Amino acid sequence: MNYLASIGSYAIMIKEVFRKPTKWSIMRALILKEIDELIFGSLGILIFISFFIGGVVAIQTALNMTNELIPKNLVGFATRQSIILEFAPTFCSIIMAGKVGSFITSSIGTMRVTEQIDALEVMGVNALNYLVFPKIIALMLYPFLIAISMYVGILGGWIAGVFGGFSTSADFIEGIQLDFIPFHVTYSFIKTLVFAFILATIPSYHGFFMKGGALEVGKAATTSFVWTSVVIIILNYLLTQLLLG
Amino acid sequence: MIEVNDIYKSFGDTHVLKGISTCFDKGKTNLVIGQSGSGKTVFLKCLLGLLSPDKGTISHDGKIYSQLSGDEQRNLKQEMGMVFQGSALFDSLTVEGNVMFPLEMFTKQSLSEMQDRVDFVLKRVNLVDAHKKYPSEISGGMQKRVAIARAIVMNPKYLFCDEPNSGLDPKTAILIDNLIQEITQEYDITTVVNTHDMNSVMEIGEKIIFLKNGIKEWEGTKNEIFKTDNEAVTNFVYSSELFKKVRQMYIEERN
Numbered sequence: 001m002n003y004l005a006s007i008g009s010y011a012i013m014i015k016e017v018f019r020k021p022t023k024w025s026i027m028r029a030l031i032l033k034e035i036d037e038l039i040f041g042s043l044g045i046l047i048f049i050s051f052f053i054g055g056v057v058a059i060q061t062a063l064n065m066t067n068e069l070i071p072k073n074l075v076g077f078a079t080r081q082s083i084i085l086e087f088a089p090t091f092c093s094i095i096m097a098g099k100v101g102s103f104i105t106s107s108i109g110t111m112r113v114t115e116q117i118d119a120l121e122v123m124g125v126n127a128l129n130y131l132v133f134p135k136i137i138a139l140m141l142y143p144f145l146i147a148i149s150m151y152v153g154i155l156g157g158w159i160a161g162v163f164g165g166f167s168t169s170a171d172f173i174e175g176i177q178l179d180f181i182p183f184h185v186t187y188s189f190i191k192t193l194v195f196a197f198i199l200a201t202i203p204s205y206h207g208f209f210m211k212g213g214a215l216e217v218g219k220a221a222t223t224s225f226v227w228t229s230v231v232i233i234i235l236n237y238l239l240t241q242l243l244l245g
Numbered sequence: 246m247i248e249v250n251d252i253y254k255s256f257g258d259t260h261v262l263k264g265i266s267t268c269f270d271k272g273k274t275n276l277v278i279g280q281s282g283s284g285k286t287v288f289l290k291c292l293l294g295l296l297s298p299d300k301g302t303i304s305h306d307g308k309i310y311s312q313l314s315g316d317e318q319r320n321l322k323q324e325m326g327m328v329f330q331g332s333a334l335f336d337s338l339t340v341e342g343n344v345m346f347p348l349e350m351f352t353k354q355s356l357s358e359m360q361d362r363v364d365f366v367l368k369r370v371n372l373v374d375a376h377k378k379y380p381s382e383i384s385g386g387m388q389k390r391v392a393i394a395r396a397i398v399m400n401p402k403y404l405f406c407d408e409p410n411s412g413l414d415p416k417t418a419i420l421i422d423n424l425i426q427e428i429t430q431e432y433d434i435t436t437v438v439n440t441h442d443m444n445s446v447m448e449i450g451e452k453i454i455f456l457k458n459g460i461k462e463w464e465g466t467k468n469e470i471f472k473t474d475n476e477a478v479t480n481f482v483y484s485s486e487l488f489k490k491v492r493q494m495y496i497e498e499r500n
Contacts, residue, residue, distance in 0.1 A: 022350070023349070023350060026350060110336075114333060114336075115330070115331055118295060118333065122327040123323065123346075123350065123351075124320070124323050
């Protein structure tokens with residue numbers, strides 16, 4: 001029953017986020033601040049992880065190709081498919097649930113604990129719109145981050161494959177271009193947009209409705225990471241079934 | 246003027262407010278006192294419209310809060326200023342940004358007009374050199390003054406303060422109390438202060454209501470509170486050694 005109640009209050013929260021908008025001049029500044037914190041602030045870690053995971057995927061694929069009949073371009077092909085279809089949109093979103101999600105929950109949770117949210121409400125400000133809406137809009141730029149992650153991941157695979165002696169550059173590039181289906185990129189970006197909404201709202205929910213003190217802020221951040229990840233995994237399955245099944 | 250008429254508030258099986266009726270006059274510093282857990286904060290949140298009473302009505306200058314539309318309630322909230330126990334300043338904004346926040350949010354004033362107003366209220370609360378500092382860079386007493394400045398920047402009709410001098414040294418606490426009283430009289434606003442600090446009662450308590458277990462146990466002025474025979478009030482008022490001695494002196498003087 002608690003889960004149902006939480007889903008209900010999450011839905012009510014989403015409705016409230018879009019009601020009584022904050023003055024545009026203030027909202028614009030908030031959105032730019034959130035883009036800086038949530039998108040640009042995550043660029044470094046995503047580039048770093050994507051590069052090395054791309055490399056590992058290429059090496060693992062090459063090491064498992066023991067049969068001489070398997071074409072050499074499979075390293076590039078498998079790297080591209082893994083990165084575009086799953087690693088960049090899903091794995092990166094789980095990382096973002098830890099990085100961005102915890103940040104959102106703890107910052108909103110701290111505002112709750114220190115009565116800053118009460119202060120907004122007393123002034124007649126729609127606190128949910130003021131705090132959550134800019135995060136949703138900022139994270140709509142998340143697909144750009146994932147596009148960079150895709151590029152860097154494949155680049156990492158190429159460097160690890162070619163310089164590690166697992167593949168030639170020509171074979172790898174042939175593999176990257178082999179049987180390329182543009183819809184896979186579209187599918188990936190659709191997933192990313194859905195995950196971006198989840199990344200903005202579930203951590204906000206856990207921060208906004210938390211009760212207690214500093215310890216509970218930490219607990220809320222952990223709970224938020226777990227639930228954001230769970231929802232991303234479930235939606236990943238459902239979207240894959242719907243779009244590719 | 247705020248009129249409270251027989252309000253009740255419960256959370257599950259816990260009955261926090263049990264039929265409180267009172268009236269807070271304009272231009273006066275009204276104090277709500279009582280022990281921790283007596284229902285003071287819930288009472289204040291009901292006055293602010295953050296909580297809805299289960300029963301009874303609260304009217305602000307004749308406007309019954311529960312009967313107002315959403316927009317009317319929001320408009321009424323813009324006539325309220327609130328000083329929170331922990332100041333509740335926005336960490337990400339400077340002192341100036343905090344005080345300017347309601348102006349940016351609800352008025353169409355130009356930047357220079359807002360700046361002038363911010364300078365005026367910060368000067369009024371005796372803070373002139375802290376404009377560009379963040380809340381974490383100033384003392385607790387200064388934070389309280391910024392909170393008061395933010396509360397009065399929109400020229401509110403009602404000022405609410407929840408334990409405004411908790412965590413402050415006695416001298417700063419008196420300064421904050423006096424500032425609240427001066428502002429109340431200067432702007433002729435209805436001020437309600439939640440406190441359990443007897444020094445505040447002596448300094449600024451023009452009208453006092455005493456809550457015990459969610460019931461209004463006593464109501465009067467600061468002169469009357471030291472003479473009352475109400476046992477619950479005397480137990481609360483004379484809980485400290487200092488006030489016990491004051492009481493003793495008063496009884497000896499009377500005899």
